[in-house]
Amino acid sequence: MEEQKAKYEEIADWIKERVEDGELKPGYRIDSEHQLCALFKVSRQTVRHAISVLENDGIVERRRGSGTYIKETINVGEKEVKTMRVAVITTYVQEYIFSAMLQEVEHTLSVAGYEMQIALTNNTIEKERLVLKNILEKNMVDGIIAETTKSALPNPNLDIYRKIMKRGIPVLFVNSFYKELDAPHVSMNDKLAGKMVTEHLLKCGHRKIAAIFKADDGQGHERYKGYMEALMEADIELKSKHIVWIDTDTIRNMREDGGWILRRIMGCTACVCYNDEVANHLVALCMEQGMRIPEELSVMGIDDSNLATFCEVPLTSARNPIRDVAKVAALEMLEMMKGMPVPKAAELDPEIVNRSSVRIINSI
Known part of the structure; x- marks a missing residue:
């Protein structure tokens, strides 16, 4: 005949089973001592004994003034609980x-x-x-x-x-x-995105194509590779003076301090932009200087974000899936x-x- 469990063991096993079943997840608070006393019809001392067992097993932790919680990382027997x-x-x-x-x-x-x-x-x-x-x-x-x-x-x-x-x-x-x-x-595929937007401009007849890329993100370097490959395959000289490298902070300040960018892309009929955010800033910067988009400068973005749709001149862009x-x-x-x-x-x-x-x- 199976030996009857002590009440504190019943309580401890009940909580362990709820953890194993995923009902009690790491970080969850368990029932209060008062609730457990009423549920199992036992004394507070018995409940505290059960919680001490669970605490020693590394399943729960007490937090002063807050209650008892399932630990963030626990093991029930040999089984790690996710x-x-x-x-x-x-x-x-x-x-x-x-x-x-x-x-x-x-x-x-x-x-x-x-x-x-x-x-x-x-x-x-x-x-x-x-x-x-x-x-x-x-x-x-x-x-x-x-x-x-x-x-x-x-x-x-x-x-x-x-x-x-x-x-x-x-x-x-x-x-x-x-x-x-x-x-x-x-x-x-960021390299392909850079190549596709450049090829699109080439198909539209543009030969002097500037570019603005992000220097501190790997995506910027991959998109630059695609831009460079498209120009080389079209047998068009890659001119570094028309390539602008920016970083996270530069993007935020493009509108206020973008004169140097316009000077770098001067003489080009189109510009490939790292993303729609950069393209949006470039369009605004150009229009503030009286430049017409796309009549004087065609601009392409990458990502096809909401910014592409709501830009003052809606952007042609490479959709990021x-x-x-x-x-x-x-x-x-x-x-x-x-x-x-x-x-x-x-x-x-x-x-x-x-x-x-x-x-x-x-x-x-």
């Missing part, structure tokens, strides 16, 4: 195309029963480091989908990424990637958390969206 959370590290949230990306990731993860935990870097390595150290110390997620921070520059945070990955937490990069890390990435990128990233992360292999790189193709910002000189 947090059912994925950290999504992104540079921004509401700005530009990031809102659509986060919506798609959240939807795909939630269908699989996972919560999305958002962390912002504001595209600074200092904030990225704080976010990563917090994840490393608390061990509070099952996986990380990260947008890189200034991926074209040396990054002192790669050591923390390596520690996280060594701990068995899968990391996947979105939009860009750090070449020094052995981790998969999902993005638009950002929702598809986000969905693929989330699905691959789900596979990685199961221990399944995923492609080293998944790069989705853009497509040209025609609007009003490009003048046809003569097509070829």
Whole structure:
């Protein structure tokens, strides 16, 4: 005959079962001592004994004045209990195309029963480091989908990424990637985007094509490669004096301090821009100086964001399939958390969206 469990053991086992079933997730508060006393019809001393057992097993932690919570990282017997959370590290949230990306990731993860935990870097390595150290110390997620921070520059945070990955937490990069890390990435094919917008201008008869690219992000370098390849294949001389390199801070100040940019692109009939935000600023800057778009300067963006539609002169742009990128990233992360292999790189193709910002000189 099976020996009857002590009441404190019944309470402890009941809570363990709820954790294993996923009803009580890491970070959740368990029933109060008063509630457990009423539920099991036992004394407060018995409840406290059960909680002490769970505390010693590393399943719960008491927080003074707040209650008792399931620990962020726990083990029940030999089985590791998942947090059912994925950290999504992104540079921004509401700005530009990031809102659509986060919506798609959240939807795909939630269908699989996972919560999305958002962390912002504001595209600074200092904030990225704080976010990563917090994840490393608390061990509070099952996986990380990260947008890189200034991926074209040396990054002192790669050591923390390596520690996280060594701990068995899968990391996947979105939009860009750090070449020094052995981790998969999902993005638009940025080189192809740069090439396609340049070829579109060439087909419209433009031969003097300037460009503005972002120097501190890997995407800017890839888009520059595509621009350069398109010109070389068309047997057009690549003139460095017409190529402008900017960074995150420069973009914010383009309208106020953009005279030097106009001087660099002077004499050109068209300009390829790193993205729609840069193109939007360039259009405004030109119009403030009395330049007509596209009659005097054709402008092309990349990403096909809302800014392309609402620009004073609606922008012809290369559509970034950002929702598809986000969905693929989330699905691959789900596979990685199961221990399944995923492609080293998944790069989705853009497509040209025609609007009003490009003048046809003569097509070829």
